[in-house]
Amino acid sequence: MQHQLPPEGDWRAWVIMGGRGAGKTRAGAEWVRSCVEGALPLSPGRCKRVALVGETLDQVREVMVFGESGLLACSPPDRRPEWQATRRCLVWPNGAEAMVFSAHDPEALRGPQFDAAWVDELAKWKKARETWDMLQFALRLGETPQVCVTTTPRNVGVLKELLALGSTVVTRAKTEANRANLAASFLEEVRARYGNTRLARQELDGVLVSDVDGALWTAEMLDRAQGMPVPERFDRIVVAVDPPAGAGKASDACGIVVAGVLCEGPPQSWRAVVLEDATVQGVSPTGWAEAAVAAYERWQADRVVAEVNQGGAMVETVLRQVAPQIALRQVHATRGKVARAEPVAALYEQGRVGHAGGFAALEEQMGLMTAAGFQGQGSPDRVDALVWALTELVVAPMQGWKRPALRVL
Secondary structure (H helix, E strand, O other): OOHHHOOOOOOOOEEEEOOOOOOOHHHHHHEEEEEEOOOOOOOOOOOEEEEEEEEEEEHHHHHOOOOOOHHHHOOHHHHHEEEEEHHHEEOOOOOOEEEEEEEHHHHOOOOOOOOEEEEEEHOOOOOOHHHHHHHHHHHHOOOOOEEEEEEEOOOHHHHHHHHHHOOOEEEEEEEHHHHHHHHHHHHHHHHHHHOOHHHHHHHOOOOOOOOOOEEEOOOOHHHHHOOOOOOOOOOOEEEEEOOOOOOOOOEEEEEEEEEEEEOOOHHHHHHHEEEEEEEEEOOOHHHHHHHHHHHHHOOOOOEEEEOOOOOHHHHHHHHHHHHOOOOOEEEOOOOOOOHHHHHHHHHHHHHOEEEOOOOOOHHHHHHEEEEOOEEOOOOHHHHHHHHHHHHHHHHHHHHOOOOOOOOOO
């Protein structure tokens, strides 16, 4: 396919941005193979030392080296490299070598030098800038050292800066470009589920989606949240519920978010973690109540926090029908959604909230919540539940906390 072919001309970095399954890995593997086998017309046989850099060593080995579209699978038997596990290195019959590196250890790139590099999923690296900078210093062999970057785009600084350079060339492809090698049910399911959302444009269309103007949560803040370590224990865990206004129509969703907090020092230093997005859609009141109680029991939570503006006494009634002894706190929204969300967004900006996983649908709504209101369709039910959970765990204790003082007699 065209997006998998090396571009012509004088370039330093070739960035292949595509959706999931668009053939990026195969393109990167074929480019490396062409470099070391001397098949590239621009500089035949010049590449003798190649760097293979991924987020972790396991991902480099399992995707870039041993994967179905990796270097070993793409190489003909007479030119297949040998994997030397102790050296973390591929060695070709002609003597060329490819060394494996992890983006979690940028300092490992100090010392080695290369005439080519293949970088995979740069946009999701936690230490992207440090690793990318160290790699640039290592690309110092040969006349024109080059790097191939295969990545699903994300709105991160290092990728945007790379794309802006005059020495960078870019090819793009949607997931559908590789339709022949993908399950038809996969494409139908993801397109039906994610439609024309920001997540679909990023993960399926391979489009670099910028932050919405005035967004309370930026992509950088969400990336940082995903990179925070998760504590082994929590002092409190709550399940927050934002019941739907309707009566279980397919368009109605009940936001259910589980979060925990570690209380060390005054509330101004507490750190919280979002543990699960258990939101359900198109179910009856009993259905969402059962989902909330299941999350409560699954996480052994201390309390369910439920907004009762829409359902009033019905919210407590259906929850207690499912679990009569459940610890429940009813909350009323006396301020607008933005006013309630801003203190929670500030916690993210301060680096005090982490995500225990990738909560795509929740983060999609978070990215559309702005100072002017929610810019998406429907109600931000997941964000509302998130705000109630973190308000209960951190914001409210901060507002009620007073610094200890000495009393003078």
